[in-house]
Amino acid sequence: MANFPTDLKYTKTHEWIRLEGDVATIGITDFAQGELSDIVYVEITAVGKTIKREEPLGTIEAVKAVSDLYSPVSGQVIEANGSLKDSPANVNKDPYGEGWMAKVKVSDPSELKSLLDSVAYAELARKSAHH
Amino acid sequence: MLKLTPFHERHLAAGGKMVDFAGYDLPVQFHGIIPEHIRVRTTVGVFDVSHMGRIEFRGSDALKFINRMTTNDASKLAVGQAQYSVFCYPDGGIVDDLVAYRLPGCYFLVVNGANNAKDTDWLREHLFGDVKMDNITDEQAQLAIQGPKAEAVMQKICSIPLSPIGFYWAAHCEVAGVKALVSRTGYTGEDGFEAYFPAASALKIWDAIFAAGKEFDIEPIGLGARDTLRMEMKMTLYGNDIDQTTNPIEAGLSWVVALDKPEGFIGSDVLKRVEAEKPARRLVCLEMQDRSIARPHYPIMVQGQPVGTVTSGTLAPSLNKGIALGYVKRQFAKAGTEVQVDIRGRSAAALIVKPPFYKHGSRKPN
Numbered sequence: 001m002a003n004f005p006t007d008l009k010y011t012k013t014h015e016w017i018r019l020e021g022d023v024a025t026i027g028i029t030d031f032a033q034g035e036l037s038d039i040v041y042v043e044i045t046a047v048g049k050t051i052k053r054e055e056p057l058g059t060i061e062a063v064k065a066v067s068d069l070y071s072p073v074s075g076q077v078i079e080a081n082g083s084l085k086d087s088p089a090n091v092n093k094d095p096y097g098e099g100w101m102a103k104v105k106v107s108d109p110s111e112l113k114s115l116l117d118s119v120a121y122a123e124l125a126r127k128s129a130h131h
Numbered sequence: 132m133l134k135l136t137p138f139h140e141r142h143l144a145a146g147g148k149m150v151d152f153a154g155y156d157l158p159v160q161f162h163g164i165i166p167e168h169i170r171v172r173t174t175v176g177v178f179d180v181s182h183m184g185r186i187e188f189r190g191s192d193a194l195k196f197i198n199r200m201t202t203n204d205a206s207k208l209a210v211g212q213a214q215y216s217v218f219c220y221p222d223g224g225i226v227d228d229l230v231a232y233r234l235p236g237c238y239f240l241v242v243n244g245a246n247n248a249k250d251t252d253w254l255r256e257h258l259f260g261d262v263k264m265d266n267i268t269d270e271q272a273q274l275a276i277q278g279p280k281a282e283a284v285m286q287k288i289c290s291i292p293l294s295p296i297g298f299y300w301a302a303h304c305e306v307a308g309v310k311a312l313v314s315r316t317g318y319t320g321e322d323g324f325e326a327y328f329p330a331a332s333a334l335k336i337w338d339a340i341f342a343a344g345k346e347f348d349i350e351p352i353g354l355g356a357r358d359t360l361r362m363e364m365k366m367t368l369y370g371n372d373i374d375q376t377t378n379p380i381e382a383g384l385s386w387v388v389a390l391d392k393p394e395g396f397i398g399s400d401v402l403k404r405v406e407a408e409k410p411a412r413r414l415v416c417l418e419m420q421d422r423s424i425a426r427p428h429y430p431i432m433v434q435g436q437p438v439g440t441v442t443s444g445t446l447a448p449s450l451n452k453g454i455a456l457g458y459v460k461r462q463f464a465k466a467g468t469e470v471q472v473d474i475r476g477r478s479a480a481a482l483i484v485k486p487p488f489y490k491h492g493s494r495k496p497n
Contacts, residue, residue: 037148037355038164040446041422059475061424063164063446064355066475092163 002030002125005096009072009112010121013054016096017072019112024073027100028060028091031125036062039091044069044080044102051077053111057102060091069101073111079103136181137272137333145351152354153244155182160353167356168448171319172489175278175344176352177337184247185268185327188238192260197238199396200254201231202379204389208233213299213314216387218253219398223378223405226253228369230316232301239312241273243369257397272333275316276340277323277360279493280347285324287343289313293324298495307339318357320364320492359445362454365416365486371427372414372442372456378402381410381458383486412439413464415483419453423472423479430473431457431481438463441472449489455481 008016014032018025033039044058051057056068057077071077081100084090091099106112116124133156142149147158157179161167170176188197197205203216210233218226227246232239242250251266258264276285286293290305293313301314311328328336341349358368365383367373373382380388380402389396390403419425425444430437439459447454455472463470468483 034148037160038446041424061422061446063359063448064159066424066426 002034004029004031004118004122004125006118008096008118009115010118010124011070011072011115012124013070014125015070015072017112017115019106019109022106022109023078024075024104024106025100026057026069026072026102026104027095028069029121029125030095031128033092033095033099036060036065036067037092038063039088041088042069042081042084042091042101044077046071046077046102047080049077050075050107051104071102071104072115073104073106074108075104075106077102078105134182136179137330138179138181138337141334141337142179142351147351147353150354153182153247155244157182158351158353160355161351164353164355164359165448167350167352168359170348170350171278171321171352171356171360172449173278174347175276175280175284175323175349176356177340177344177349178275178277178352178357180275180325181272181330181333182244183268183273184242184244184250184266185271185273186240186242186251186254187265187267188240189236189263189265190261192262193238195394196257196259196262197231197240198392198394200257201229202384202388202396202398202402203231204392205231205233205238206392210235211301213301213316214387215299217379217384218250219379219396219402220375221398221401223380223398223401224375225369225373225377225379225382226250226375228367228373228384232312232314234301234303234312246369270330271327272330272336273325273327274336274340275318275323275325277317277319277352278321280344281321281323284340284344284347284349285313285326288339307336309336311336317494318366319360320366320487320489320494321360322493322495358443359448362443362445362456363447363449363487363489364492365456365488367414367456368443377414377458378405378410380405381412382414409461412458412460414442414456415459415464416486416488417441417455417457417470417472417481418484418488419455419472420480420482422453423474424453425455425457425472425474425479425481431459432471432473432478433463438470447488454488459483
């Protein structure tokens, strides 16, 4: 079964976010990596840009499909996880650790309040799995 | 309501991620498309292809009928031999692709699951003379056992020696004590077999194959790896690379189009003209020059002008490279031509290459 740490916040589009100070680390959930499977390429196109919440940070290529990564918060994109270039499978193996995708300097931390907690997200994932 | 194949409980037990495919609840993958793909390339894997349509033809006009409906020359089939073939519409568009077997007392066609009903209607509308047609899809189960160790596995449980069965030949025998038809065919580029047997004995055969293959780490393989394996060989997929808007000449399937059949076939007049005038476009192999992955419907460009469209694309697990199939205008179809694929607004370099992408398959054509 997919795992959803309780210290993270989640989006309906299957991203997770961890806030430390004013910097948020963002990736895709364990459920999302399982659905996409076999991730081969993560391209964060928004590095250096200031973006609004729900705007795309980049794209995730899996063997069978491509999908967008959306920012759960507004702010400046300060970093992409360069190690994924050589090890994209880390997203599948360790979605909340080595598989993180981007860091955003958050402009309005109160935006996190409207995100899902792990219980609400687990319910969403459960429903998505039995569409 | 989704149909279930006789192996459904085995797929669930093996952790299959199930999807609707051709109206059946089938596994798209078990533990990952890439490892499953590599399993087939290195040892052996098993595909549940029970969703394929299976249709038998009996009667004194069966050969004449098959030869009218399909593009390849079925009169060349010896008993026990099979051929890849295509059904066309009168305008040369493709109804479906198929494998035709000549068996003792009947012809046996295996068609795409998603086209089974359409094909059956199409064939029934055109029946003539002494031909009895039976769709036996639901009575039978079908497995594909593919990979360099496929023969070693199947030999343990087959009642006859398999090594004399050549590529695209078939024989009746017992598999795990169950009467079955076994052919050296597949959709992977590896050596391997397809086995057809009564649905009621399906689990007995499944379990015997997995027991026999244990020493080779045999695994069930999902539809995801089936797609990446066929793409590496430039084997076309109906609905992606071929359909009613494409003809077999432009799709690179001239080798199964017998334009010299004396009585012709449905579509032969148009296809003769296409062959004589050369098709306006051709299905080509594209190798991406960076990490990009082309997907169906992405435009293929040369110097900013559209010259074609991608029909299939993936990361090729054996090559660790993006590969794609697509149609381009004939003047751009030569191997070595540099093109670009429009990947969601970004231009990615691609090279047209000769098929197949993967050149080390264990399949040994006769």
